[in-house]
Amino acid sequence: MIDFKDIHFIDNPYPALKELRSIGKPVWHQELQLFLAAKYSDANDVLRNKSLGRIFIPRSPESEWFEYNYLHADSILDSEPPKHTRLRSLVAKAFNRQRIEGLRPDIERLTHQLLDNIQAKGGEFDVIADYAEPLPVKVIAALLGFPDSDEYLLRPWSQSIVKMYEVNPTEAYKAEAKKAAKEFAAYIHDLMLERLEKPGDDLISELAQVTESGEKLSTHELIATCVLLLNAGHEASVNGFGNGIVAAYQHPDQWKLLQSQAETIAATAVEEFLRFDAPLHFFDRTATADTEIGGVEIKKGQKIVSLLGSANRDEDVFDNSDQMDLTRNPNPHIGFGAGIHFCLGGPLARLEMSISLPELFKRFPTLELTGTPVRRPTFSLRGYESVMAKVK
């Protein structure tokens, strides 16, 4: 059975995932004690089935994990209705298509600034550190009103927390996650108190007022919501961009398309980036009642994982599913999930990438990658540490 920590598997999980799909139904993973849903129809059903919930189990001892636990137990992502409905509706309006579209000029300005910096550096740059990472970090920080001067703290905090989402996190990952959760929660709490005194035109101020005016959001819920938005607001976007760029470079015909008509194909290219090499792979659910997925009975209390990256390569849904096609249309990938936890930031992620991708190729039409891109050794959140490139 698949070893999700195996570096060779992480390097290219697709052949093993294809084999798993060929079984035709969810499969029991003995070591992890859970089912794996690899086919598109099953992975999609897992996310939509009302008897399967995102159930967070607090880590113990509580004294060590206090902040980590409430950052999850009180967040949108790790709660279920009715709490989920209440938390999600409070922030949903900030992420609606119209409000997000209003960020276009800011995103264009930030994109140009990053490209100017790259140009000023001369020949070589890192697609991740110099472009894919700073854009979503800056955009989500600005939206929440997180201070510019401290933006550098966000990716390390987020990285330390999300490593806990990997299969069997190591002791070192656990120690890092506890520390980051404590620091991040304390920072956001202080910021929230500041914004209560002196509100600004940002989402943290807006949310802080909500706590005061009703009892709609508790302090922990507010902190957890801000931390989730700051983390979710950039992690997958960075990896989605990096994975897509490397995959396109490995398909010379697709790279040529980007060089010659990135602007025209931007919308379909972004979707194919997210389908072809998914930034997020592994989302589990727990049965709150006996249920069934793909003809397999899932008993109350058992877990089943929706394997998004595998679903997006399902040959029953996508023609030539192992082929990258930046003009693919329709492209019903489930990279943003499905059901009640469907990604709240989809419109924002799509807007950012649909600007930053063509702008990169417009500015540097002769862009080439150099050396071997360096992968992070993680599967659930799969992406590159660094992708070196050069411009002539």
Ligand code: HEM
């Ligand atoms: C390419 C980028 C992105 C991808 C692939 C992605 C993917 C996902 C997926 C798969 C889920 C569902 C998880 C589940 O069902 O267990 C999710 C949830 C979520 N995402 Fe994203 N996301 C991206 C960008 C963003 C951005 C920019 C934000 C902005 C804040 C964001 C905020 C959220 C939130 C708040 C949730 C939780 C929704 C809920 O539980 O109701 N995401 N995302």
